[in-house]
Amino acid sequence: MKSELLKKIFLPIFVFSLIIQLWSGIAQIVEDFPTPSGTYVAAFGGVNVDGDEIEGVLSDPFYIENQDDKGLFWQIVESLKRVFAGFILAIVVGVPFGLMLGMSKNAQYAFDPFIQIFKPISPLAWLPLLLFIFQDINMTAISTIFITSIWPIIINTALGVKSVSEDYMNVAKVLRFTPLEKITQIILPVSVPYIFTGMRLSLGIAWLVIVAAEMLTGGIGIGFWIWDEYNNLNYHNIIIGIIIVGLVGYLLDFIMGKIADYFDYTKKGRA
Amino acid sequence: MSKFLSLEGIEKRFPIPGKEDYVAVTDVNLEIKENEIIAIIGHSGCGKSTLLNMISGLDAQSEGAIVLENKHVQGPGPERAVVFQNHSLLPWLSIYKNIEMAVKKVMPELSATELKQRVEKFINMVNLDQAKDKLPDEISGGMKQRVGIARALAIKPKVLLMDEPFGALDSLTRANLQEHLMRIQESVKNTVIIITHDIDEAVLLSDRVIMMTNGPHATIGEVLEVNLERPRDRVSLQHDPEYIRCREAILSFLYEKFAKEDE
Numbered sequence: 001m002k003s004e005l006l007k008k009i010f011l012p013i014f015v016f017s018l019i020i021q022l023w024s025g026i027a028q029i030v031e032d033f034p035t036p037s038g039t040y041v042a043a044f045g046g047v048n049v050d051g052d053e054i055e056g057v058l059s060d061p062f063y064i065e066n067q068d069d070k071g072l073f074w075q076i077v078e079s080l081k082r083v084f085a086g087f088i089l090a091i092v093v094g095v096p097f098g099l100m101l102g103m104s105k106n107a108q109y110a111f112d113p114f115i116q117i118f119k120p121i122s123p124l125a126w127l128p129l130l131l132f133i134f135q136d137i138n139m140t141a142i143s144t145i146f147i148t149s150i151w152p153i154i155i156n157t158a159l160g161v162k163s164v165s166e167d168y169m170n171v172a173k174v175l176r177f178t179p180l181e182k183i184t185q186i187i188l189p190v191s192v193p194y195i196f197t198g199m200r201l202s203l204g205i206a207w208l209v210i211v212a213a214e215m216l217t218g219g220i221g222i223g224f225w226i227w228d229e230y231n232n233l234n235y236h237n238i239i240i241g242i243i244i245v246g247l248v249g250y251l252l253d254f255i256m257g258k259i260a261d262y263f264d265y266t267k268k269g270r271a
Numbered sequence: 272m273s274k275f276l277s278l279e280g281i282e283k284r285f286p287i288p289g290k291e292d293y294v295a296v297t298d299v300n301l302e303i304k305e306n307e308i309i310a311i312i313g314h315s316g317c318g319k320s321t322l323l324n325m326i327s328g329l330d331a332q333s334e335g336a337i338v339l340e341n342k343h344v345q346g347p348g349p350e351r352a353v354v355f356q357n358h359s360l361l362p363w364l365s366i367y368k369n370i371e372m373a374v375k376k377v378m379p380e381l382s383a384t385e386l387k388q389r390v391e392k393f394i395n396m397v398n399l400d401q402a403k404d405k406l407p408d409e410i411s412g413g414m415k416q417r418v419g420i421a422r423a424l425a426i427k428p429k430v431l432l433m434d435e436p437f438g439a440l441d442s443l444t445r446a447n448l449q450e451h452l453m454r455i456q457e458s459v460k461n462t463v464i465i466i467t468h469d470i471d472e473a474v475l476l477s478d479r480v481i482m483m484t485n486g487p488h489a490t491i492g493e494v495l496e497v498n499l500e501r502p503r504d505r506v507s508l509q510h511d512p513e514y515i516r517c518r519e520a521i522l523s524f525l526y527e528k529f530a531k532e533d534e
Contacts, residue, residue: 167359170329173347175376175426185372189363265363265406 034236042236057237070220076248079214079221082138083206086145090202093146094153095195099183101154102161102191119151123209127216137217144213149202156198160191189265196260203256207249222248275340275462276303276326276430282334283321295321298490299335301481303430306460310473312521313483314531319466320434322483326464327353327432339429349377352428356435358419360407367403370394370422377426393425396455413444417451424459433465437472446505449475457502470525474517475505482524485531492529495520 020036027033034042041048045056061073101108123144130147131140168186177185214223222245229237261267281299284292296318303309311319324330326337328347337344339351347353360369371390374381381389394403397417402410407418416436423431437445449472456463467473473480480495497517499508508514 167355167357168361170347170353170355171359171361171373173329174327174351174353175349175373176347177376181376186361189361266408 032235034239039236039239042234043240057240068220072222072225072244075220075222075225076244078219079210079223080248082141082213082221083145083203083210085138086142086209087149087199087203087206089142089146090150090153090206091199094150094198094202095157098154098157098195098198099161099187099191102158103187108158115151115154118147119155121148123148123212124216127213131217137219140217141210141213141221145206145209148209149205152201152205153195153198156194156201157191160194161187163194164190193260193264193266196256196263200253200256200260203252204249207245207252211245274302274338275305275307277301277338278322278326278335279338280335281322281325281332281337283318283325283330284333294488295486296325296490297488301491303462303464306462307479308456308463308465308477309479309481310477311464311466311481311483312468312470312473312525313489314485314525314529315468316486317483318486318489319483323353323432323434323464323466326430327351329353349373349426350429352423352426352431354416354419354423354431354433354436356438358407358412358415360415360418360422362407365404365406366399366410366418367394369407369418370425373422374425389425393421396424396458397421397451411444412440413448416440416448420448420452420455424455424461429462431461431463433463435466435468438468445469445472449505452476453502470518470521471505473521474499474514475503475508480517480521482521482529484529493520493524 023036027035038049040046041054041056043056043058045054045059048054057072061071063071064074101111126144126147127140130143134140134143164187168190169182172182172186210221211223211226214221215227218224222241226238226241226245229235229241278299278301281296282294283296284294286292299322301309311322313319321330325332326344328344328351344351360366361372364372367390370393371386374386374389378386378389391400391403394400397420399414399417399421402414407415410418419436437448440448453476463476465473465476474497477497480497481491482493482495483489484492495517497513499511499513499517
Protein backbone atom coordinates (compact mmCIF):
# COMPACT_ATOMS: atom_id res chain seq x y z
CA MET A 1 0.00 0.00 0.00
CA LYS A 2 2.76 2.38 0.97
CA SER A 3 4.76 1.83 -2.20
CA GLU A 4 1.51 2.34 -4.13
CA LEU A 5 1.15 5.77 -2.54
CA LEU A 6 4.77 6.68 -3.25
CA LYS A 7 4.28 5.74 -6.90
CA LYS A 8 1.16 7.88 -7.06
CA ILE A 9 3.18 10.86 -5.85
CA PHE A 10 6.53 10.39 -7.55
CA LEU A 11 5.51 9.16 -10.99
CA PRO A 12 3.47 12.32 -11.76
CA ILE A 13 6.39 14.44 -10.51
CA PHE A 14 8.65 12.56 -12.89
CA VAL A 15 6.31 13.17 -15.82
CA PHE A 16 6.01 16.83 -14.80
CA SER A 17 9.77 17.24 -15.02
CA LEU A 18 9.69 15.62 -18.48
CA ILE A 19 7.05 18.11 -19.60
CA ILE A 20 9.19 21.01 -18.33
CA GLN A 21 12.21 19.59 -20.20
CA LEU A 22 10.20 19.29 -23.39
CA TRP A 23 8.86 22.81 -22.94
CA SER A 24 12.40 24.16 -22.42
CA GLY A 25 13.46 22.33 -25.56
CA ILE A 26 10.69 23.94 -27.60
CA ALA A 27 11.56 27.35 -26.10
CA GLN A 28 15.13 26.95 -27.38
CA ILE A 29 14.04 26.03 -30.90
CA VAL A 30 11.15 28.47 -31.40
CA GLU A 31 12.16 32.08 -31.31
CA ASP A 32 10.53 34.21 -28.58
CA PHE A 33 8.78 31.14 -27.12
CA PRO A 34 8.28 31.64 -23.37
CA THR A 35 10.53 29.55 -21.12
CA PRO A 36 9.13 27.74 -18.06
CA SER A 37 10.97 30.05 -15.67
CA GLY A 38 9.93 33.15 -17.60
CA THR A 39 6.33 31.96 -17.49
CA TYR A 40 6.58 31.42 -13.76
CA VAL A 41 7.78 34.98 -13.28
CA ALA A 42 5.02 36.28 -15.54
CA ALA A 43 2.50 34.43 -13.41
CA PHE A 44 3.65 35.09 -9.88
CA GLY A 45 5.96 38.09 -10.26
CA GLY A 46 9.72 38.40 -9.76
CA VAL A 47 12.71 39.44 -11.86
CA ASN A 48 12.29 38.81 -15.60
CA VAL A 49 15.00 38.05 -18.17
CA ASP A 50 15.57 41.76 -18.80
CA GLY A 51 16.41 42.14 -15.11
CA ASP A 52 13.23 44.16 -14.34
CA GLU A 53 11.14 43.55 -11.25
CA ILE A 54 7.57 42.79 -12.48
CA GLU A 55 4.13 41.97 -11.08
CA GLY A 56 2.70 38.60 -12.15
CA VAL A 57 -0.78 38.19 -13.62
CA LEU A 58 -1.63 35.92 -10.70
CA SER A 59 -0.17 38.24 -8.06
CA ASP A 60 -3.50 39.99 -7.78
CA PRO A 61 -6.20 38.02 -9.62
CA PHE A 62 -8.98 39.91 -7.84
CA TYR A 63 -8.28 43.48 -9.00
CA ILE A 64 -10.97 45.51 -10.75
CA GLU A 65 -9.57 48.47 -12.65
CA ASN A 66 -12.70 49.18 -14.68
CA GLN A 67 -15.50 47.37 -16.53
CA ASP A 68 -13.11 46.04 -19.19
CA ASP A 69 -10.00 45.54 -17.08
CA LYS A 70 -10.36 42.95 -14.33
CA GLY A 71 -8.14 40.36 -12.66
CA LEU A 72 -7.89 36.80 -13.92
CA PHE A 73 -10.24 35.53 -11.22
CA TRP A 74 -13.05 37.69 -12.57
CA GLN A 75 -12.27 36.61 -16.13
CA ILE A 76 -12.78 33.02 -15.04
CA VAL A 77 -15.95 33.90 -13.12
CA GLU A 78 -17.40 35.56 -16.22
CA SER A 79 -16.64 32.46 -18.29
CA LEU A 80 -18.09 30.14 -15.67
CA LYS A 81 -21.30 32.19 -15.52
CA ARG A 82 -21.82 31.65 -19.24
CA VAL A 83 -20.86 28.00 -19.00
CA PHE A 84 -23.36 27.31 -16.24
CA ALA A 85 -26.13 29.31 -17.88
CA GLY A 86 -25.76 27.23 -21.06
CA PHE A 87 -25.21 24.02 -19.15
CA ILE A 88 -28.28 24.43 -16.93
CA LEU A 89 -30.38 25.31 -19.95
CA ALA A 90 -29.10 22.12 -21.61
CA ILE A 91 -30.09 20.07 -18.54
CA VAL A 92 -33.55 21.64 -18.29
CA VAL A 93 -34.29 20.90 -21.94
CA GLY A 94 -32.15 17.79 -22.40
CA VAL A 95 -33.31 15.60 -19.52
CA PRO A 96 -37.06 15.69 -20.28
CA PHE A 97 -36.30 15.31 -23.97
CA GLY A 98 -34.06 12.32 -23.25
CA LEU A 99 -36.77 10.77 -21.05
CA MET A 100 -39.23 11.10 -23.92
CA LEU A 101 -36.80 9.53 -26.40
CA GLY A 102 -36.08 6.67 -24.03
CA MET A 103 -39.73 5.92 -23.39
CA SER A 104 -41.14 6.25 -26.89
CA LYS A 105 -39.87 4.19 -29.79
CA ASN A 106 -41.61 6.53 -32.20
CA ALA A 107 -39.92 9.60 -30.72
CA GLN A 108 -36.63 7.80 -31.04
CA TYR A 109 -37.25 6.97 -34.71
CA ALA A 110 -38.31 10.55 -35.37
CA PHE A 111 -35.46 12.40 -33.69
CA ASP A 112 -32.48 10.08 -33.73
CA PRO A 113 -31.20 10.91 -37.25
CA PHE A 114 -31.22 14.63 -36.46
CA ILE A 115 -29.47 14.16 -33.12
CA GLN A 116 -26.75 12.23 -34.92
CA ILE A 117 -26.37 15.05 -37.46
CA PHE A 118 -26.45 17.96 -34.99
CA LYS A 119 -24.16 16.28 -32.46
CA PRO A 120 -20.86 16.53 -34.40
CA ILE A 121 -21.31 20.17 -35.45
CA SER A 122 -18.46 22.28 -34.09
CA PRO A 123 -19.33 25.21 -31.82
CA LEU A 124 -17.33 27.41 -34.17
CA ALA A 125 -19.78 26.56 -36.92
CA TRP A 126 -22.78 27.58 -34.84
CA LEU A 127 -21.20 30.78 -33.58
CA PRO A 128 -21.63 33.10 -36.59
CA LEU A 129 -25.25 32.05 -36.98
CA LEU A 130 -26.05 32.58 -33.31
CA LEU A 131 -24.16 35.89 -33.21
CA PHE A 132 -26.24 36.99 -36.17
CA ILE A 133 -29.46 36.00 -34.36
CA PHE A 134 -28.71 37.45 -30.91
CA GLN A 135 -26.26 40.28 -31.68
CA ASP A 136 -25.12 39.92 -28.07
CA ILE A 137 -21.97 38.43 -26.54
CA ASN A 138 -23.57 36.66 -23.58
CA MET A 139 -26.57 35.29 -25.45
CA THR A 140 -24.35 34.03 -28.26
CA ALA A 141 -21.94 32.28 -25.90
CA ILE A 142 -24.71 30.75 -23.80
CA SER A 143 -26.71 29.54 -26.76
CA THR A 144 -23.59 28.06 -28.38
CA ILE A 145 -22.85 26.16 -25.20
CA PHE A 146 -26.47 25.06 -24.99
CA ILE A 147 -26.64 23.73 -28.51
CA THR A 148 -23.32 21.88 -28.38
CA SER A 149 -23.52 20.47 -24.87
CA ILE A 150 -27.15 19.27 -24.89
CA TRP A 151 -26.50 16.12 -26.98
CA PRO A 152 -24.67 13.97 -24.42
CA ILE A 153 -27.41 14.75 -21.90
CA ILE A 154 -30.17 13.70 -24.30
CA ILE A 155 -28.36 10.58 -25.47
CA ASN A 156 -27.35 9.39 -22.00
CA THR A 157 -30.76 10.10 -20.46
CA ALA A 158 -32.43 8.08 -23.21
CA LEU A 159 -29.89 5.30 -22.67
CA GLY A 160 -30.65 5.32 -18.94
CA VAL A 161 -34.37 5.00 -19.57
CA LYS A 162 -33.80 2.12 -21.96
CA SER A 163 -31.67 0.35 -19.38
CA VAL A 164 -34.65 0.07 -16.99
CA SER A 165 -35.10 -3.66 -16.64
CA GLU A 166 -38.37 -5.28 -17.61
CA ASP A 167 -38.50 -6.79 -14.11
CA TYR A 168 -38.83 -3.39 -12.45
CA MET A 169 -41.54 -2.43 -14.89
CA ASN A 170 -43.39 -5.66 -14.06
CA VAL A 171 -43.31 -4.69 -10.39
CA ALA A 172 -44.73 -1.31 -11.37
CA LYS A 173 -47.45 -2.99 -13.43
CA VAL A 174 -48.51 -5.35 -10.65
CA LEU A 175 -48.72 -2.39 -8.27
CA ARG A 176 -50.65 -0.44 -10.95
CA PHE A 177 -48.33 2.58 -10.95
CA THR A 178 -49.56 5.58 -12.90
CA PRO A 179 -47.28 6.77 -15.73
CA LEU A 180 -46.01 9.57 -13.47
CA GLU A 181 -45.24 7.12 -10.66
CA LYS A 182 -43.40 4.93 -13.13
CA ILE A 183 -41.20 7.89 -14.06
CA THR A 184 -40.53 9.14 -10.54
CA GLN A 185 -40.24 5.80 -8.73
CA ILE A 186 -38.65 3.52 -11.30
CA ILE A 187 -37.33 5.25 -14.42
CA LEU A 188 -35.63 8.25 -12.78
CA PRO A 189 -33.78 6.30 -10.07
CA VAL A 190 -32.43 3.91 -12.70
CA SER A 191 -31.47 6.66 -15.15
CA VAL A 192 -29.94 9.13 -12.70
CA PRO A 193 -26.42 7.67 -12.95
CA TYR A 194 -26.69 7.81 -16.75
CA ILE A 195 -28.04 11.36 -16.66
CA PHE A 196 -25.09 12.44 -14.53
CA THR A 197 -22.65 10.78 -16.91
CA GLY A 198 -24.27 12.81 -19.66
CA MET A 199 -24.06 15.97 -17.58
CA ARG A 200 -20.40 15.37 -16.88
CA LEU A 201 -19.63 15.00 -20.59
CA SER A 202 -21.78 18.00 -21.31
CA LEU A 203 -20.01 20.22 -18.77
CA GLY A 204 -16.68 19.18 -20.30
CA ILE A 205 -17.91 20.25 -23.73
CA ALA A 206 -19.31 23.51 -22.32
CA TRP A 207 -15.91 24.41 -20.91
CA LEU A 208 -14.23 23.58 -24.23
CA VAL A 209 -16.73 25.72 -26.07
CA ILE A 210 -16.50 28.80 -23.87
CA VAL A 211 -12.83 29.47 -24.67
CA ALA A 212 -13.44 29.27 -28.40
CA ALA A 213 -16.67 31.26 -28.20
CA GLU A 214 -15.14 34.10 -26.18
CA MET A 215 -12.22 34.42 -28.58
CA LEU A 216 -14.68 35.30 -31.31
CA THR A 217 -17.17 37.33 -29.31
CA GLY A 218 -14.77 39.34 -27.14
CA GLY A 219 -15.64 41.00 -23.84
CA ILE A 220 -14.61 39.71 -20.43
CA GLY A 221 -13.75 36.02 -20.03
CA ILE A 222 -10.82 33.64 -19.94
CA GLY A 223 -11.09 32.82 -23.67
CA PHE A 224 -11.00 36.43 -24.73
CA TRP A 225 -8.24 37.13 -22.20
CA ILE A 226 -5.99 34.54 -23.91
CA TRP A 227 -6.71 36.03 -27.31
CA ASP A 228 -6.09 39.52 -25.96
CA GLU A 229 -2.71 38.47 -24.56
CA TYR A 230 -1.83 37.11 -28.01
CA ASN A 231 -2.65 40.46 -29.55
CA ASN A 232 -0.56 42.19 -26.88
CA LEU A 233 2.36 39.84 -27.64
CA ASN A 234 2.29 38.55 -24.03
CA TYR A 235 3.13 34.99 -24.98
CA HIS A 236 3.83 33.97 -21.38
CA ASN A 237 0.27 34.78 -20.49
CA ILE A 238 -1.10 32.56 -23.26
CA ILE A 239 0.55 29.60 -21.60
CA ILE A 240 -0.70 30.72 -18.17
CA GLY A 241 -4.20 30.96 -19.63
CA ILE A 242 -3.95 27.48 -21.13
CA ILE A 243 -2.86 26.01 -17.80
CA ILE A 244 -5.69 27.79 -15.99
CA VAL A 245 -8.25 26.53 -18.52
CA GLY A 246 -6.96 23.01 -17.94
CA LEU A 247 -7.04 23.30 -14.16
CA VAL A 248 -10.54 24.78 -14.05
CA GLY A 249 -11.79 22.11 -16.46
CA TYR A 250 -10.27 19.41 -14.27
CA LEU A 251 -11.86 20.92 -11.18
CA LEU A 252 -15.29 21.09 -12.84
CA ASP A 253 -15.06 17.46 -13.91
CA PHE A 254 -13.91 16.41 -10.44
CA ILE A 255 -16.82 18.15 -8.70
CA MET A 256 -19.31 16.84 -11.26
CA GLY A 257 -17.94 13.33 -10.72
CA LYS A 258 -18.42 13.61 -6.96
CA ILE A 259 -21.99 14.83 -7.41
CA ALA A 260 -22.66 11.98 -9.85
CA ASP A 261 -21.35 9.41 -7.37
CA TYR A 262 -23.56 10.86 -4.67
CA PHE A 263 -26.68 10.25 -6.74
CA ASP A 264 -25.60 6.86 -8.06
CA TYR A 265 -27.37 4.16 -6.04
CA THR A 266 -24.97 1.49 -7.32
CA LYS A 267 -22.14 3.26 -5.47
CA LYS A 268 -24.03 3.68 -2.21
CA GLY A 269 -23.50 1.42 0.76
CA ARG A 270 -20.53 -0.26 -0.88
CA ALA A 271 -17.79 2.24 -0.30
CA MET B 272 -66.06 -25.70 -2.99
CA SER B 273 -66.81 -22.16 -4.04
CA LYS B 274 -65.48 -21.01 -7.35
CA PHE B 275 -62.57 -18.79 -6.39
CA LEU B 276 -60.22 -18.66 -9.32
CA SER B 277 -60.92 -20.41 -12.58
CA LEU B 278 -59.04 -20.74 -15.84
CA GLU B 279 -61.40 -21.46 -18.71
CA GLY B 280 -60.08 -22.69 -22.04
CA ILE B 281 -56.85 -20.73 -21.86
CA GLU B 282 -54.68 -20.62 -24.96
CA LYS B 283 -51.56 -18.60 -25.72
CA ARG B 284 -50.28 -18.11 -29.25
CA PHE B 285 -47.18 -16.22 -30.28
CA PRO B 286 -47.21 -14.89 -33.83
CA ILE B 287 -44.21 -15.82 -35.96
CA PRO B 288 -43.85 -13.62 -39.05
CA GLY B 289 -44.52 -15.54 -42.24
CA LYS B 290 -45.41 -18.74 -40.42
CA GLU B 291 -48.24 -20.21 -38.45
CA ASP B 292 -48.61 -18.96 -34.88
CA TYR B 293 -46.65 -20.80 -32.23
CA VAL B 294 -49.17 -22.29 -29.80
CA ALA B 295 -47.38 -22.35 -26.46
CA VAL B 296 -50.27 -23.32 -24.21
CA THR B 297 -53.70 -24.56 -25.16
CA ASP B 298 -56.97 -25.72 -23.63
CA VAL B 299 -56.05 -25.13 -19.99
CA ASN B 300 -59.05 -25.56 -17.68
CA LEU B 301 -58.51 -25.36 -13.94
CA GLU B 302 -60.45 -24.40 -10.86
CA ILE B 303 -58.61 -23.27 -7.78
CA LYS B 304 -60.23 -23.08 -4.35
CA GLU B 305 -59.63 -20.34 -1.84
CA ASN B 306 -56.53 -20.89 0.33
CA GLU B 307 -55.45 -23.77 -1.85
CA ILE B 308 -51.79 -24.19 -2.71
CA ILE B 309 -51.25 -25.28 -6.28
CA ALA B 310 -47.94 -26.31 -7.75
CA ILE B 311 -47.52 -26.30 -11.51
CA ILE B 312 -44.71 -28.55 -12.68
CA GLY B 313 -43.34 -29.40 -16.10
CA HIS B 314 -40.18 -29.46 -18.18
CA SER B 315 -38.77 -26.15 -19.28
CA GLY B 316 -40.60 -24.86 -22.32
CA CYS B 317 -43.93 -26.34 -21.23
CA GLY B 318 -45.39 -22.87 -20.89
CA LYS B 319 -45.81 -22.92 -17.14
CA SER B 320 -44.33 -19.44 -16.77
CA THR B 321 -46.48 -18.26 -19.66
CA LEU B 322 -49.51 -19.61 -17.82
CA LEU B 323 -48.52 -17.78 -14.63
CA ASN B 324 -47.93 -14.55 -16.56
CA MET B 325 -51.46 -14.78 -17.93
CA ILE B 326 -52.90 -15.24 -14.44
CA SER B 327 -50.86 -12.27 -13.20
CA GLY B 328 -52.04 -10.29 -16.22
CA LEU B 329 -48.50 -9.37 -17.31
CA ASP B 330 -49.22 -11.35 -20.47
CA ALA B 331 -52.61 -11.55 -22.19
CA GLN B 332 -54.12 -14.87 -23.15
CA SER B 333 -55.07 -15.40 -26.81
CA GLU B 334 -58.18 -17.41 -25.96
CA GLY B 335 -60.22 -18.18 -22.88
CA ALA B 336 -60.95 -16.40 -19.65
CA ILE B 337 -59.42 -16.08 -16.22
CA VAL B 338 -62.04 -15.39 -13.57
CA LEU B 339 -61.17 -14.37 -10.02
CA GLU B 340 -64.14 -14.08 -7.64
CA ASN B 341 -66.56 -13.72 -10.57
CA LYS B 342 -64.47 -10.98 -12.16
CA HIS B 343 -62.59 -11.36 -15.41
CA VAL B 344 -58.90 -10.73 -14.96
CA GLN B 345 -57.65 -7.96 -17.21
CA GLY B 346 -54.11 -6.71 -16.88
CA PRO B 347 -51.95 -6.92 -13.79
CA GLY B 348 -53.11 -5.86 -10.34
CA PRO B 349 -52.06 -6.04 -6.70
CA GLU B 350 -54.74 -8.63 -5.81
CA ARG B 351 -52.57 -11.06 -7.79
CA ALA B 352 -49.16 -10.41 -6.27
CA VAL B 353 -46.14 -11.94 -7.96
CA VAL B 354 -42.93 -13.23 -6.43
CA PHE B 355 -40.51 -13.10 -9.33
CA GLN B 356 -37.75 -15.62 -9.80
CA ASN B 357 -35.09 -12.91 -9.77
CA HIS B 358 -36.80 -11.21 -6.80
CA SER B 359 -37.08 -7.86 -8.69
CA LEU B 360 -36.35 -5.71 -5.67
CA LEU B 361 -35.59 -2.11 -6.51
CA PRO B 362 -31.85 -1.87 -5.82
CA TRP B 363 -31.87 1.80 -4.80
CA LEU B 364 -34.39 1.23 -1.99
CA SER B 365 -33.67 -0.41 1.36
CA ILE B 366 -35.48 -3.62 2.29
CA TYR B 367 -37.88 -1.56 4.37
CA LYS B 368 -38.50 0.96 1.59
CA ASN B 369 -39.05 -1.75 -1.00
CA ILE B 370 -41.93 -3.15 1.03
CA GLU B 371 -43.16 0.27 2.13
CA MET B 372 -43.38 1.44 -1.49
CA ALA B 373 -45.70 -1.44 -2.36
CA VAL B 374 -47.90 -1.10 0.74
CA LYS B 375 -48.13 2.67 0.35
CA LYS B 376 -49.34 2.31 -3.23
CA VAL B 377 -51.86 -0.47 -2.62
CA MET B 378 -53.17 0.78 0.75
CA PRO B 379 -53.09 4.59 0.53
CA GLU B 380 -55.65 4.81 3.33
CA LEU B 381 -53.16 3.68 5.99
CA SER B 382 -51.89 6.26 8.48
CA ALA B 383 -48.14 6.68 8.92
CA THR B 384 -48.16 4.49 12.05
CA GLU B 385 -50.30 1.79 10.47
CA LEU B 386 -48.06 1.78 7.43
CA LYS B 387 -44.97 1.36 9.59
CA GLN B 388 -46.61 -1.39 11.63
CA ARG B 389 -47.67 -3.28 8.54
CA VAL B 390 -44.27 -3.08 6.87
CA GLU B 391 -42.50 -4.17 10.06
CA LYS B 392 -44.94 -7.02 10.62
CA PHE B 393 -44.07 -8.54 7.27
CA ILE B 394 -40.35 -7.90 7.67
CA ASN B 395 -40.62 -9.72 10.97
CA MET B 396 -42.57 -12.55 9.37
CA VAL B 397 -39.61 -13.39 7.14
CA ASN B 398 -37.12 -12.77 9.98
CA LEU B 399 -35.38 -9.81 8.38
CA ASP B 400 -35.64 -7.27 11.22
CA GLN B 401 -31.85 -7.02 11.41
CA ALA B 402 -31.45 -6.34 7.70
CA LYS B 403 -34.34 -3.98 7.06
CA ASP B 404 -32.19 -0.90 6.42
CA LYS B 405 -29.83 -2.66 4.05
CA LEU B 406 -29.93 -2.37 0.30
CA PRO B 407 -30.85 -5.48 -1.72
CA ASP B 408 -27.29 -5.82 -3.01
CA GLU B 409 -26.01 -6.13 0.54
CA ILE B 410 -27.98 -9.26 1.43
CA SER B 411 -27.87 -12.85 0.20
CA GLY B 412 -30.02 -14.32 -2.57
CA GLY B 413 -32.17 -16.23 -0.10
CA MET B 414 -32.79 -13.10 1.95
CA LYS B 415 -33.71 -11.17 -1.18
CA GLN B 416 -36.28 -13.78 -2.07
CA ARG B 417 -37.70 -13.54 1.47
CA VAL B 418 -38.08 -9.80 0.95
CA GLY B 419 -39.82 -10.58 -2.34
CA ILE B 420 -42.26 -12.82 -0.50
CA ALA B 421 -42.81 -10.25 2.26
CA ARG B 422 -43.44 -7.54 -0.31
CA ALA B 423 -45.96 -9.69 -2.15
CA LEU B 424 -47.80 -10.73 1.02
CA ALA B 425 -47.79 -7.24 2.55
CA ILE B 426 -50.18 -5.95 -0.11
CA LYS B 427 -52.74 -8.55 0.96
CA PRO B 428 -53.21 -10.30 -2.35
CA LYS B 429 -56.06 -12.69 -3.07
CA VAL B 430 -53.66 -14.91 -4.94
CA LEU B 431 -49.93 -15.20 -4.49
CA LEU B 432 -48.19 -16.13 -7.71
CA MET B 433 -44.69 -17.52 -7.47
CA ASP B 434 -42.64 -18.06 -10.61
CA GLU B 435 -39.93 -20.58 -9.71
CA PRO B 436 -39.28 -18.47 -6.64
CA PHE B 437 -36.41 -20.56 -5.33
CA GLY B 438 -35.07 -21.69 -8.68
CA ALA B 439 -31.92 -19.59 -8.54
CA LEU B 440 -30.94 -20.66 -5.02
CA ASP B 441 -28.79 -23.49 -3.70
CA SER B 442 -30.64 -26.46 -2.23
CA LEU B 443 -30.04 -25.64 1.45
CA THR B 444 -31.22 -22.07 1.04
CA ARG B 445 -34.13 -23.38 -0.97
CA ALA B 446 -35.14 -25.77 1.83
CA ASN B 447 -34.89 -22.92 4.31
CA LEU B 448 -37.18 -20.75 2.19
CA GLN B 449 -39.69 -23.56 1.77
CA GLU B 450 -39.87 -23.80 5.56
CA HIS B 451 -40.43 -20.04 5.74
CA LEU B 452 -43.19 -20.25 3.19
CA MET B 453 -44.96 -23.12 4.96
CA ARG B 454 -44.72 -21.38 8.32
CA ILE B 455 -46.10 -18.14 6.90
CA GLN B 456 -48.88 -20.01 5.16
CA GLU B 457 -49.91 -21.48 8.53
CA SER B 458 -50.53 -18.00 9.94
CA VAL B 459 -51.62 -16.04 6.87
CA LYS B 460 -53.85 -18.26 4.77
CA ASN B 461 -53.36 -17.50 1.13
CA THR B 462 -54.19 -18.92 -2.23
CA VAL B 463 -50.84 -19.73 -3.77
CA ILE B 464 -49.85 -20.81 -7.25
CA ILE B 465 -46.25 -21.85 -7.41
CA ILE B 466 -44.37 -22.72 -10.59
CA THR B 467 -41.56 -25.18 -10.05
CA HIS B 468 -39.46 -27.82 -11.74
CA ASP B 469 -38.55 -29.44 -8.44
CA ILE B 470 -40.59 -32.55 -7.61
CA ASP B 471 -39.92 -32.51 -3.85
CA GLU B 472 -40.80 -28.85 -3.67
CA ALA B 473 -44.09 -29.45 -5.46
CA VAL B 474 -45.12 -32.31 -3.14
CA LEU B 475 -43.89 -30.65 0.03
CA LEU B 476 -45.64 -27.35 -0.51
CA SER B 477 -48.84 -27.99 -2.38
CA ASP B 478 -52.33 -29.42 -2.00
CA ARG B 479 -52.51 -30.23 -5.68
CA VAL B 480 -49.83 -30.67 -8.30
CA ILE B 481 -50.70 -29.69 -11.86
CA MET B 482 -48.51 -31.52 -14.35
CA MET B 483 -48.02 -29.89 -17.73
CA THR B 484 -47.30 -31.73 -20.97
CA ASN B 485 -44.47 -30.54 -23.20
CA GLY B 486 -44.89 -27.63 -25.60
CA PRO B 487 -45.86 -26.62 -28.16
CA HIS B 488 -49.56 -27.14 -27.50
CA ALA B 489 -48.75 -27.73 -23.84
CA THR B 490 -51.71 -28.37 -21.59
CA ILE B 491 -52.58 -29.93 -18.25
CA GLY B 492 -51.62 -33.60 -18.39
CA GLU B 493 -52.51 -34.84 -14.94
CA VAL B 494 -53.66 -33.38 -11.64
CA LEU B 495 -52.39 -34.96 -8.45
CA GLU B 496 -53.97 -34.52 -5.02
CA VAL B 497 -51.42 -34.41 -2.21
CA ASN B 498 -53.17 -35.77 0.87
CA LEU B 499 -50.60 -34.92 3.49
CA GLU B 500 -51.36 -33.37 6.88
CA ARG B 501 -49.95 -29.94 7.74
CA PRO B 502 -47.61 -28.92 9.17
CA ARG B 503 -45.40 -31.07 7.05
CA ASP B 504 -41.95 -32.13 8.06
CA ARG B 505 -39.54 -32.78 5.22
CA VAL B 506 -37.51 -35.37 7.11
CA SER B 507 -40.30 -37.62 8.34
CA LEU B 508 -42.10 -37.27 4.98
CA GLN B 509 -39.29 -39.17 3.26
CA HIS B 510 -40.81 -42.44 4.48
CA ASP B 511 -44.46 -41.44 4.27
CA PRO B 512 -46.28 -43.73 1.78
CA GLU B 513 -48.44 -40.84 0.49
CA TYR B 514 -45.35 -38.68 -0.08
CA ILE B 515 -43.65 -41.52 -1.92
CA ARG B 516 -46.78 -42.18 -4.00
CA CYS B 517 -46.97 -38.51 -5.04
CA ARG B 518 -43.28 -38.34 -5.87
CA GLU B 519 -43.51 -41.46 -7.99
CA ALA B 520 -46.60 -40.23 -9.80
CA ILE B 521 -44.82 -37.03 -10.81
CA LEU B 522 -41.59 -38.83 -11.67
CA SER B 523 -43.40 -41.22 -13.93
CA PHE B 524 -45.30 -38.37 -15.59
CA LEU B 525 -42.19 -36.30 -16.22
CA TYR B 526 -39.73 -39.03 -17.13
CA GLU B 527 -41.85 -41.79 -18.65
CA LYS B 528 -44.99 -40.33 -20.17
CA PHE B 529 -43.57 -36.93 -21.13
CA ALA B 530 -39.83 -37.42 -21.09
CA LYS B 531 -37.87 -34.70 -22.81
CA GLU B 532 -35.01 -36.00 -24.91
CA ASP B 533 -33.18 -32.90 -25.97
CA GLU B 534 -31.95 -31.69 -22.61
